[in-house]
Amino acid sequence: xxxxxxxxxxxxxxxxxxxxxxxxxxxxxxxxxxxxxxxxxxxxxxxxxxxxxxxxxxxxxxxxxxxxxxxxxxxxxxxxxxxxxxxxxxxxxxxxxxxxxxxxxxxxxxxxxxxxxxxxxxxxxxxxxxxxxxxxxxxxxxxxxxxxxxxxxxxxxxxxxxxxxxxxxxxxxxxxxxxxxxxxxxxxxxxxxxxxxxxxxxxxxxxxxxxxxxxxxxxxxxxxxxxxxxxxxxxxxxxxxxxxxxxxxxxxxxxxxxxxxxxxxxxxxxxxxxxxxxxxxxxxxxxxxxxxxxxxxxxxxxxxxxxxxxxxxxxxxxxxxxxxx
Amino acid sequence: xxxxxxxxxxxxxxxxxxxxxxxxxxxxxxxxxxxxxxxxxxxxxxxxxxxxxxxxxxxxxxxxxxxxxxxxxxxxxxxxxxxxxxxxxxxxxxxxxxxxxxxxxxxxxxxxxxxxxxxxxxxxxxxxxxxxxxxxxxxxxxxxxxxxxxxxxxxxxxxxxxxxxxxxxxxxxxxxxxxxxxxxxxxxxxxxxxxxxxxxxxxxxxxxxxxxxxxxxxxxxxxxxxxxxxxxxxxxxxxxxxxxxxxxxxxxxxxxxxxxxxxxxxxxxxxxxxxxxxxxxxxxxxxxxxxxxxxxxxxxxxxxxxxxxxxxxxxxxxxxxxxxxxxxxxxxxxxxxxxxxxxxxxxxxxxxxxxxxxxxxxxxxxxxxxxxxxxxxxxxxxxxxxxxxxxxxxxxxxxxxxxxxxxxxxxxxxxxxxxxxxxxxxxxxxxxxxxxxxxxxxxxxxxxxxxxxxxxxxxxxxxxxxxxxxxxxxxxxxxxxxxxxxxxxxxxxxxxxxxx
Numbered sequence: 001x002x003x004x005x006x007x008x009x010x011x012x013x014x015x016x017x018x019x020x021x022x023x024x025x026x027x028x029x030x031x032x033x034x035x036x037x038x039x040x041x042x043x044x045x046x047x048x049x050x051x052x053x054x055x056x057x058x059x060x061x062x063x064x065x066x067x068x069x070x071x072x073x074x075x076x077x078x079x080x081x082x083x084x085x086x087x088x089x090x091x092x093x094x095x096x097x098x099x100x101x102x103x104x105x106x107x108x109x110x111x112x113x114x115x116x117x118x119x120x121x122x123x124x125x126x127x128x129x130x131x132x133x134x135x136x137x138x139x140x141x142x143x144x145x146x147x148x149x150x151x152x153x154x155x156x157x158x159x160x161x162x163x164x165x166x167x168x169x170x171x172x173x174x175x176x177x178x179x180x181x182x183x184x185x186x187x188x189x190x191x192x193x194x195x196x197x198x199x200x201x202x203x204x205x206x207x208x209x210x211x212x213x214x215x216x217x218x219x220x221x222x223x224x225x226x227x228x229x230x231x232x233x234x235x236x237x238x239x240x241x242x243x244x245x246x247x248x249x250x251x252x253x254x255x256x257x258x259x260x261x262x263x264x265x266x267x268x269x270x271x272x273x274x275x276x277x278x279x280x281x282x283x284x285x286x287x288x289x290x291x292x293x294x295x296x297x298x299x300x301x302x303x304x305x306x307x308x309x310x311x312x313x314x315x316x317x318x319x320x321x322x323x324x325x
Numbered sequence: 326x327x328x329x330x331x332x333x334x335x336x337x338x339x340x341x342x343x344x345x346x347x348x349x350x351x352x353x354x355x356x357x358x359x360x361x362x363x364x365x366x367x368x369x370x371x372x373x374x375x376x377x378x379x380x381x382x383x384x385x386x387x388x389x390x391x392x393x394x395x396x397x398x399x400x401x402x403x404x405x406x407x408x409x410x411x412x413x414x415x416x417x418x419x420x421x422x423x424x425x426x427x428x429x430x431x432x433x434x435x436x437x438x439x440x441x442x443x444x445x446x447x448x449x450x451x452x453x454x455x456x457x458x459x460x461x462x463x464x465x466x467x468x469x470x471x472x473x474x475x476x477x478x479x480x481x482x483x484x485x486x487x488x489x490x491x492x493x494x495x496x497x498x499x500x501x502x503x504x505x506x507x508x509x510x511x512x513x514x515x516x517x518x519x520x521x522x523x524x525x526x527x528x529x530x531x532x533x534x535x536x537x538x539x540x541x542x543x544x545x546x547x548x549x550x551x552x553x554x555x556x557x558x559x560x561x562x563x564x565x566x567x568x569x570x571x572x573x574x575x576x577x578x579x580x581x582x583x584x585x586x587x588x589x590x591x592x593x594x595x596x597x598x599x600x601x602x603x604x605x606x607x608x609x610x611x612x613x614x615x616x617x618x619x620x621x622x623x624x625x626x627x628x629x630x631x632x633x634x635x636x637x638x639x640x641x642x643x644x645x646x647x648x649x650x651x652x653x654x655x656x657x658x659x660x661x662x663x664x665x666x667x668x669x670x671x672x673x674x675x676x677x678x679x680x681x682x683x684x685x686x687x688x689x690x691x692x693x694x695x696x697x698x699x700x701x702x703x704x705x706x707x708x709x710x711x712x713x714x715x716x717x718x719x720x721x722x723x724x725x726x727x728x729x730x731x732x733x734x735x736x737x738x739x740x741x742x743x744x745x746x747x748x749x750x751x752x753x754x755x756x757x758x759x760x761x762x763x764x765x766x767x768x769x770x771x772x773x774x775x776x777x778x779x780x781x782x783x784x785x786x787x788x789x790x791x792x793x794x795x796x797x798x799x800x801x802x803x804x805x806x807x808x809x810x811x812x813x814x815x816x817x818x819x820x821x822x823x824x825x
Contacts, residue, residue, distance in 0.1 A: 122744075159664050161667050206671070208671055210680070210688065216429055217432055218347060219350045219351060220349050222347035223347065255345070260436065262677075263436055263678045
């Protein structure tokens with residue numbers, strides 16, 4: 001029983017698959033959270049944790065998240081904006097994880113996002129964002145330590161508007177990512193997981209012929225979207241029917257401009273953030289069915305919203321395709 | 326197999342991260358089809374060429390000239406990497422480059438002042454340009470005036486330059502165009518001086534000074550000028566700029582900002598003429614209307630009586646069927662905008678942090694001009710005609726806006742959410758429509774074969790504001806019609822300025 005649960009948890013960690021713009025939570029199962037302004041979406045934690053599905057198990061996850069901010073960093077200056085008030089974002093996503101073998105898992109995530117400002121005249125936006133896929137491989141084990149490699153990619157699946165931040169649901173940029181995860185089991189069911197990765201992002205297309213970057217006008221319908229370095233650390237306990245993790249994670253863009261004072265944000269901005277959170281999954285008495293709740297809070301950032309509270313819940317169900325003996 | 330997939334993956338990761346270089350559109354090098362030998366006789370905006378006493382140059386047979394030439398040739402044959410890169414930058418033409426520099430500074434300064442702690446707003450102060458709120462706030466009316474001033478300075482400076490070029494006819498290189506005074510240097514002197522007047526802050530001053538030092542010398546580096554060509558042009562360009570600056574200081578812009586007392590009086594006057602609900606600022610906190618007295622600023626191509634004569638008739642009453650119909654259309658787009666319409670809204674928005682709608686039309690004009698391989702002086706004429714028309718459009722439109730003080734659709738119906746920022750001034754008529762139609766009137770005169778596509782662009786620009794839910798259709802349609810009339814005054818000037 002425990003074995004099953006353990007796997008289950010694993011499964012759902014999809015969060016970061018998407019990496020779409022940033023996001024991550026870390027704990028195991030969540031999916032989502034997106035962030036702040038400009039970032040939206042997520043991926044499964046799965047790509048950041050040290051848990052795995054068993055061979056031929058398929059985990060299906062429905063995830064809901066809600067987050068809001070009423071302050072954001074304009075460059076490094078934290079400010080409010082009475083013409084936005086509080087920007088609230090809701091996300092519903094569908095995720096799947098499958099154990100190809102005991103050592104190789106694959107994941108997919110597809111989110112729907114909707115946002116709205118409490119003040120000002122501008123319209124919120126909504127839509128299906130980017131499809132993320134990832135593969136996670138347990139390539140090394142030594143005693144109670146395991147190493148995983150994760151590669152992932154994401155692609156926008158709808159023609160949403162990228163250049164209307166902070167309302168755009170994403171940046172409409174393709175991504176490819178590579179991560180390394182170190183997972184160490186400790187006594188008493190405790191584990192520690194460290195993750196580091198690089199997310200490459202393609203240029204995005206904007207609906208105008210030029211834009212001011214802060215130094216010059218770029219006469220182009222294309223805009224460079226910065227790549228990102230992702231790091232995270234999580235500590236968790238997996239006991240009886242509960243898997244709980246606490247995490248801190250960071251996204252740092254490798255290039256990009258700051259939002260100018262009192263100007264609008266751009267997809268080309270350098271969007272960084274650090275968030276902390278918890279992630280708790282309960283494997284219910286119903287076989288193969290788990291529920292999850294998660295919460296996170298942004299503690300530092302640059303050119304992103306200061307999300308005070310991002311919370312979410314998931315339903316997870318595992319189907320087992322193992323041949324009956 | 327596994328390693329193959331991995332290597333494909335890492336190659337694609339590398340490709341994504343390395344492709345930050347965006348695809349740019351840029352002007353191609355200028356290769357004029359004509360030297361315009363008669364352009365020295367074209368009508369200037371201020372005075373005549375002989376107002377500027379440019380002395381005769383030394384003969385090419387003189388020892389002084391030969392010494393100059395030897396010096397210039399020495400420089401030209403030992404160019405540094407920086408000088409070579411400057412040559413590449415300026416070879417697209419000085420008029421176009423200085424127009425781009427103006428657009429860049431306008432984009433930089435097109436940011437609205439922030440509210441003070443107590444909810445009031447301070448006005449930018451030209452004496453303290455580097456202190457918040459930075460001076461200037463280069464909003465669309467300010468920008469329309471700036472482009473006109475720069476273009477007129479370039480045009481007048483070049484007409485005077487052409488007059489002296491063909492009067493003295495001194496040539497240094499082998500093409501047919503006389504080289505005294507230098508056209509690059511006169512454009513650098515006139516443009517930089519007017520720009521520094523408009524953008525007195527330390528960042529623009531340094532940027533402009535750098536461009537000036539480079540732009541005036543490229544003729545020497547290119548082997549077509551000697552130092553006296555540059556020096557004569559510098560004196561001429563600065564003198565022309567000073568005339569334009571003196572005009573600008575007295576054109577009424579200094580008091581165009583108004584104040585809340587004036588705003589209340591204008592609202593009252595509109596109510597006295599039958600308006601039921603006066604426009605109010607939807608910014609939080611409420612912000613004084615943008616340049617509420619810009620309608621009083623001097624126009625280029627007609628007088629104040631004409632401004633009043635062409636002011637559009639009153640918009641539909643707020644309780645009329647005509648109003649309800651157009652409000653319903655706005656609400657329809659607010660709730661049902663298509664992706665294509667979003668794209669149109671964004672393409673024409675030219676909002677905060679951009680070179681404004683007048684800047685967008687300058688970009689469009691420069692593309693057409695370069696396509697036609699126009700000479701520098703014909704380029705300057707086209708931009709002066711268009712930008713004076715755009716400035717006049719700004720004045721007439723702002724006069725109309727504050728005369729009628731008409732509320733925006735989302736003031737009347739707050740459930741309407743917009744797909745672009747709500748401008749902080751009254752609705753009727755549309756600035757985008759008026760600017761665009763005025764620009765298109767002039768551009769269609771200069772490029773008759775482009776008329777159909779230009780008309781379509783103006784119409785799309787005007788409708789983008791309806792899709793964005795910030796304008797009624799009548800704002801856009803009446804604005805287009807008025808802008809056309811305004812542009813036609815510049816066209817009439819063009820037909821009579823000697824350059825037709």
